[in-house]
Amino acid sequence: MARVTRMHICAPSTKALAFCFTLWLAAMGGHATAQDELGSALKQVSPEEASSLRALLAAPLPTDLADGALKSLLRSKQVAGEKLGDSQALLALYRSWEKLMPATLPRNNFAIELMRAGEINEGLRTRTAEVNQTKPGPRQEHVRVNLVGDLKNSGRIEEAAHVLALANANIALLKKQKTLVSLDTVYLLRTESRALRLGSEIHSYYGRKDAALRLAITAVEVGRNGFASAKAETRLPQDELQKEVRYAAGDLASALSQLTIAWQDAGRYGDADRSLRQQLELAKTVALEPRYFNEIYVRAASLRFDQHEFVSAERYYLQADQLAQTQGLVASSPTRVNLARMRIATLLGQHRWSDALDRLASLDAAAQNDAPAAKRFQMPLERGYTYLGSHTHLDEAATLFEQVALEQGKRYPQGHFYVAQAKGLQGVALWKGGDPKQRPLALTLMQDAIRDYMQPDNFSYEAVGLRADIRALIFATALDATFASPTVNRMDLVGPADWVRGGAVQEAVADAALRSAAVEPALAELVRSAQDAKNTIEALRKILLDDALAPADVQSKMRIQVSDLEISNKQLQIQIQARFPDYARLVRPMPPGVNDLKAALAEDEALLMLLPTEQAVYVWALTRDGPGASARVVLPRTTLRKLVNDLRGTLDFATMGNVVLPFNSAAASTLYERLLRPVEAALTDKRHLVVAAGDALGQVPFGLLLTKPTKTLDANAPWLIKQAAITHVPSLSAWLAVKQLSKVASAPDALVAWGDPVFGTHAHALAAADPNARDVRLVDLDQDDAKESRQYADIPTLPETRDELLAIAKALQADPQRDLHLGNLATKASVLASSKAGELQKKKVIVFATHGLMAGDLPRLTQPALALAATAASAQYPLDALLTLDDVLTLKLNADWVVLSACNTASADGKGEEALSGLARGFLYAGSRSLLVTHWAVESESAKLLTTGTLTHYATQATARKAESLRQAMLSVMADKRYSHPAFWAPYALVGDGGR
Numbered sequence: 001m002a003r004v005t006r007m008h009i010c011a012p013s014t015k016a017l018a019f020c021f022t023l024w025l026a027a028m029g030g031h032a033t034a035q036d037e038l039g040s041a042l043k044q045v046s047p048e049e050a051s052s053l054r055a056l057l058a059a060p061l062p063t064d065l066a067d068g069a070l071k072s073l074l075r076s077k078q079v080a081g082e083k084l085g086d087s088q089a090l091l092a093l094y095r096s097w098e099k100l101m102p103a104t105l106p107r108n109n110f111a112i113e114l115m116r117a118g119e120i121n122e123g124l125r126t127r128t129a130e131v132n133q134t135k136p137g138p139r140q141e142h143v144r145v146n147l148v149g150d151l152k153n154s155g156r157i158e159e160a161a162h163v164l165a166l167a168n169a170n171i172a173l174l175k176k177q178k179t180l181v182s183l184d185t186v187y188l189l190r191t192e193s194r195a196l197r198l199g200s201e202i203h204s205y206y207g208r209k210d211a212a213l214r215l216a217i218t219a220v221e222v223g224r225n226g227f228a229s230a231k232a233e234t235r236l237p238q239d240e241l242q243k244e245v246r247y248a249a250g251d252l253a254s255a256l257s258q259l260t261i262a263w264q265d266a267g268r269y270g271d272a273d274r275s276l277r278q279q280l281e282l283a284k285t286v287a288l289e290p291r292y293f294n295e296i297y298v299r300a301a302s303l304r305f306d307q308h309e310f311v312s313a314e315r316y317y318l319q320a321d322q323l324a325q326t327q328g329l330v331a332s333s334p335t336r337v338n339l340a341r342m343r344i345a346t347l348l349g350q351h352r353w354s355d356a357l358d359r360l361a362s363l364d365a366a367a368q369n370d371a372p373a374a375k376r377f378q379m380p381l382e383r384g385y386t387y388l389g390s391h392t393h394l395d396e397a398a399t400l401f402e403q404v405a406l407e408q409g410k411r412y413p414q415g416h417f418y419v420a421q422a423k424g425l426q427g428v429a430l431w432k433g434g435d436p437k438q439r440p441l442a443l444t445l446m447q448d449a450i451r452d453y454m455q456p457d458n459f460s461y462e463a464v465g466l467r468a469d470i471r472a473l474i475f476a477t478a479l480d481a482t483f484a485s486p487t488v489n490r491m492d493l494v495g496p497a498d499w500v501r502g503g504a505v506q507e508a509v510a511d512a513a514l515r516s517a518a519v520e521p522a523l524a525e526l527v528r529s530a531q532d533a534k535n536t537i538e539a540l541r542k543i544l545l546d547d548a549l550a551p552a553d554v555q556s557k558m559r560i561q562v563s564d565l566e567i568s569n570k571q572l573q574i575q576i577q578a579r580f581p582d583y584a585r586l587v588r589p590m591p592p593g594v595n596d597l598k599a600a601l602a603e604d605e606a607l608l609m610l611l612p613t614e615q616a617v618y619v620w621a622l623t624r625d626g627p628g629a630s631a632r633v634v635l636p637r638t639t640l641r642k643l644v645n646d647l648r649g650t651l652d653f654a655t656m657g658n659v660v661l662p663f664n665s666a667a668a669s670t671l672y673e674r675l676l677r678p679v680e681a682a683l684t685d686k687r688h689l690v691v692a693a694g695d696a697l698g699q700v701p702f703g704l705l706l707t708k709p710t711k712t713l714d715a716n717a718p719w720l721i722k723q724a725a726i727t728h729v730p731s732l733s734a735w736l737a738v739k740q741l742s743k744v745a746s747a748p749d750a751l752v753a754w755g756d757p758v759f760g761t762h763a764h765a766l767a768a769a770d771p772n773a774r775d776v777r778l779v780d781l782d783q784d785d786a787k788e789s790r791q792y793a794d795i796p797t798l799p800e801t802r803d804e805l806l807a808i809a810k811a812l813q814a815d816p817q818r819d820l821h822l823g824n825l826a827t828k829a830s831v832l833a834s835s836k837a838g839e840l841q842k843k844k845v846i847v848f849a850t851h852g853l854m855a856g857d858l859p860r861l862t863q864p865a866l867a868l869a870a871t872a873a874s875a876q877y878p879l880d881a882l883l884t885l886d887d888v889l890t891l892k893l894n895a896d897w898v899v900l901s902a903c904n905t906a907s908a909d910g911k912g913e914e915a916l917s918g919l920a921r922g923f924l925y926a927g928s929r930s931l932l933v934t935h936w937a938v939e940s941e942s943a944k945l946l947t948t949g950t951l952t953h954y955a956t957q958a959t960a961r962k963a964e965s966l967r968q969a970m971l972s973v974m975a976d977k978r979y980s981h982p983a984f985w986a987p988y989a990l991v992g993d994g995g996r
Contacts (some may be wrong), residue, residue, distance in 0.1 A: 053080040057089045061096060071104055078106065085290035087116055088328035107133075108146060116329075120154045138187040141170050145194045152201060161202055167195055183233060186244065189226030190251045193219050197255045200262060209265050216259040220275075223252035249286040253279050253295075260299050264306065272303055294323045301342065306464045310349030317343045331366055332373035344382045349466055353390035360386060380404050384425060385470070394433040401426035417458040421467070424449030424474035431481050443485060446478035454499050454591060475500045476613035483618075483632045490630045494620045495591030497611045498692060498732040526576050533569040592733050598624050600736055602995075606686040609732060610675060612640055612695040619675055621682035631678035637695065643667045644696040651704075651983045652936035663713050663982055669706040672720065676705070688963055688994060689724045692732050701935055702726050703970065704986040714980045721970055721986075725963035727930075727994025730921055738924055738992045747894045749842045750955075751814035752834065755801040755849030755901075757826040757869035759881075760793045792858060792881065795867055800940040801849035804901060807944055808847060811952040826850070826869045828883045835891045845951060846928070847899040852919060853882065864919045866900070885922045893927035897954075897962070900933045901947055920991055930962050930992035942984040945973050950988075963994030 057080050065073065074097050081090035094110040107130040114123030127147045134140040144167045151160035171192050196219035203212035230248035233241060256279035263272035276299055283292050301316030321339040329336050340363060347356040360383055367373035384400035387393040405422035412419050427445030430438040452458065453471060479497070482488045597607060607622040617633045617640065647667040649655060675697075676683070683689065691702050703721030710717050720726070729735035802822055809816045821830050834840050851867040858879065865882035873880040900919060920931050932950065934943075949969030954960060960968075966988060973985040 050084060053084055056080045057084070057086070057093070061100065067101070071101060074101065074104070078109070082289055085323070085327040087113055091117055108143065111146070111150065115150055115153060116335075117333075124150055124154065138174055138184045138191060141167050141174065142187055142191040142194070144170075145191050145198065148195070148198050152198060152205070157202060157205055160198070164195060164198060164202070167191075168199075171195060183235065183244070186226055186229045186233060186248060189222055189229055190248055193223035193226055193251050193255050196222060197251075197258045200258050204258075204261065204265060209262070213259075213262040213266055216255065216262040219255040220252070220259050223248075223255040227252045246286055246288065249282055250288055250292060253282050253288060253292050256282065257295050257299055260303070264303055269303060269307055276300060276303065290323055290327060294320050294327070297323065298339075301346075305342065305346060305349070308349065308465070308468075310346045314343060314346035314350070317346060331363075332370065332376055334376075337376045340377070341379050341382055344379065344386065345466060348382065348385055348389065349469065351389060353386060356382075356386040357390055357392070381422070381425075384429065385466070388425070388429055388432065388473070391432070394429050398426055398429035398433060398438075401429055415452040415455055415458075417453070420449045420452035420458065421470055421474075424453070424478075425470065428474055428477045431477055439481070443478070443481045443488075446474055446481060449474055450478055450496050450500075454496065471500065472613065476615070479611075479613065479618055479632070480616075491594050491620065491622075491628055493618075494597065494609055494622065494732070495593055497618060497620070498609055499591040500611070526572055529572055533565045533572065592736055594622065594628075596736065597622055597732060600739060601690075602688070604685070604687040605690060606683050606688075607690045607732070608676070608679070608683075608692065610691075610693045610697055612637055612697060617675060617697075619679055621679035623682055623686070626682060629679035629682040633674055633678065635674055641696045643671055644699055647671070648699060648936065651986070653939060653983065654937040656983070660981055660983060665706055665710065665713055665717075668704060669709045671700070672705040672707055676720075683724075687724050688961060689726045690729060690735065690994065691726060692729050692735070698728075699935060701728070701986050701989045703967070704982040714977075715971070715975045719974075719982075721967055725961060725967040725994065726990070727963045728989045728991050730924070730991070734921075734924065735993070738929060739995070744894060746896055747842050747844045749819075749844065750812040751809060751819045751845045751847070752821075752840065752843045753805045753808065753819065753845075753847035753849065754821045754826040754831065754868065755805045755847070756798055756822045757850050757867065758824050759795045759797065759867060759870055792867075792870065792879075795851055798850060800944075801901065804940070804944040804947060805847060805849055807948045808845075808899075808951055811948045812845060812955055824869050827871055828868045828881060828887065829871065831868070831883055832887065832890070835893075838892070841892050841894045841927075843893075843895060845897045845899065846893065846895050847901060847947075848883075849899075849901040852900060858882075864922075866919065885919060888919060888922035888926055891923075891926040893923070895928040896930065897951070898923045898928040898931045899947060899951075900931060901938075901943065924992055928992065930990060930994065932966070932988055933991055934987045935989060936983075936987050938987045939984055942973055942979045943987070945976075945979075946970065946985070946988050949973065959996065961995050963990050966990050 057077055061070070061073065074093070077093050078090070081093060090109070091113040094105065094113060097105045098110070107126055111123045111127040111130065114120075114126060124147070127143070127150050131140065131143045131147055134143050144163060148160045148164045148167060151157075151163060171188065174188055175192075196215050200212045200215035200219060203209075203215060227245070227248040230241075230245045233244060236244065256275050259275040260272045260279065263269070263275060276296065279292075279299075280296055282288070283296060297316045297320035301313045301320060304310070304313035304316065317339055321336060321343065324333075324336050324339065325331075331337075331340070340359070344356050344359050347353075347359065360377075360379075363377040364374070367377050380400040381404050384397040384404070387397035387400075401422050405419060405426055408416070408418045408422050423445050427442045427449060430442035430445070453474075475497075479493065482493055483490060601607060601622065601624040603624055605624070607620075609620040609622075611618045612635075614637050615634065617635045619631045619633060620628065621630070622628045644667075647664050650661045650664045653660075689702070693700070693702070703719060703726050705720045707718045707720055707723065729738075805820050805822070806816055808814075809820055814820075821827070831840075840846065848866050853861060853865045853867055861879060861882070863885045865879075865884040868881055868883055870881045900923075920933050923931055932947065946966075946969050949972055950966045953968050954962060954965040957965065970985045970988075973979045974982075979985055
């Protein structure tokens, strides 16, 4: 076996998002967990101090105290209640205070506790009275803005917006005054920050994500100014100063919390984590009240839950609940009921069905004699899903889901995501219940759910929390039901199966494509309007979920607004479809029909679709003229993944190192035998296979499968690639869309390529003296940027890629001086400039010979990227050197090939259901007909032979398919005894259109 040298090795990938909250906490405290770090930050009172504080709170108020002494005692009790975080004790104290000394009552705090206790009307009356009793100026506007928050939290959004508009106008006038004393300036800054934060929250309610984010960012900036001004105040006694500093810190913490929410709503979880850690650091530094830490727990839990990190989410929700309990909130309070519901949801995400059952049983026991509490604890969606997962009470589960479907049907139109989800779950419960009489209804409900899931309006709901798992369960059960029903045509499920498999594939492209839409101003305006309308509709419906919160007249206005917005949104969607059909098809295509797929195939081609589910793999084979074939293969996902992992363990140089392990032929032949043998008749005599494979199968180039067991593992072995050329596609609908690009005339110029980039942050300083120079020294940076720069500079260099690109240029008769960007010249800026100038559209072949990075490989990297040469900007922000997915989607290509000669560019982004990396999808969207990508770290010499051999064959054989050109290169390399192991000849996969 040849010695492995100079491999393209990536840094190890992590599944965590850049600078995630838990990683940061661990870094702050060595090996401390996030829970330990946050717990230690709370500065909880000792048992002795707690006992003393509770005694102070419980002591009756003397009736013979002078006003000054009584006021001092009341304030001491208030401080004790705040230290303990005891809401009930504080509320009782404020009621007594109002009777004894109403003029000195801290009405702001009283109103807060009334609202937290659910006494909404009294809380609003208290707050309104406070506004009226405060003289005009910064303090009155401060109280007015507090009223805005109370109105918003009680669901009276229109009133809140009206009062906020008045407050904003008054704040603007006060800011122009020159006579404000310094403490009034602090008050005004705090008030402005709070107003901006509440404005952001109101925009969030209406789904205006961009506006919400913009205001949240400004709220934090103003809040920082207010905090700094409070600390700089010199006219107050020390104890009063500390109180003002804490109040200003609390406003800043709330603004940071809203910024976290705004980032989260925008899907920018790395930024959300970053603002959350800033909030935690502030809370620790100033020793804020427990309620601020409670909010940090909840936000951290929500972030983790949305990203399917259910173990961390469970821990945070538990901590939040424990803290709420110490604050005197009873188990049936709205806050703790919601925390209990979310804790159960995290258990469901971990498939801890018995634990979820136990939690529900505990809640039911606690509410046995409390009808209102029992109603709150019903939690029909989570309870029904628990019963499904634990295979218990399936009849009750079906009833609960029917109840959810009816309730959602009152608030959402038929076909809405939430209605489809509930109906689909009802169908699953009925099917699994086993009653033959119910099975026709079960199948109908699931078929209807699948149809509705696939509507374009619903795709943005799919990825958060449990929704992907629920969707997978509905689809898998529907497939089981279809294959068990002899009257249903199995082939008709190819399109829907491809849709669910490709849902996550298309989703990442959709989000980034919307951001890149600005290059088409008319499209950008339409898409943005449609998004705003959809988000506003959803936000209004969320408000209407609890009818008790909003008065009847407000509800009526909201429903009218929803109706008007729905009509407007449908008109916008029609305009987008009519004016930009390619955009809609690429971003979220509807599933293709069987006849569409057959018509796209040549006579010597076959299409394979493989969809793994939890217990089985569904396989379809289609040809142009034949009936096709299908099979349900009982192969649990855990077994399938083990087979794939065992296979890749003998292929990936990044894990094997310099010792090439014997190829796992048993796994390669087992995969063929189990998955392709049942449909083999449809593949006979086909020279080109188009493969759409999901889950772990997306990590396997099918050419190395063995069509029968063998002990001879050389060029004579029965490799599948010897029978047919193979093209991999991210989804069948994407394949059809990309094939349309093949009808466009090819670009006139041969090649442009970027490779052998320099990653050191001083690269820019050396380029003038020597463009090919290398330096990995670091500039002096602080904290995050220093860490990024250090890690970026430490990425292994790839000098061998220079030889590879020179060989490709020679094979394609390109000009190395003009067409190759090497060393310090291999920059992201040169790629973007080439696209902007229209040069990229003139190139048949575009090559990137560098490292492919995934989200989390570097701090704050939240999307796939290609590592290019560092520049001067890298000293301030090292990620500027990366060509990210967002950048790729702005490119304008007309390429026959994009070659990503970097490791793992066909890997799965850390998500099992994704068949291709975001980079590969992005280049297809940008206009490439096909991609040559790698499944594992490659050995340099064999990689050069594969890429040059493929492109030379394609350039010299006028009628050869791209897939056939790759096949010939693979056969040639495997014939070399040095490279007969599949690790050398099989790492590359052709993705997209494998035809000419």
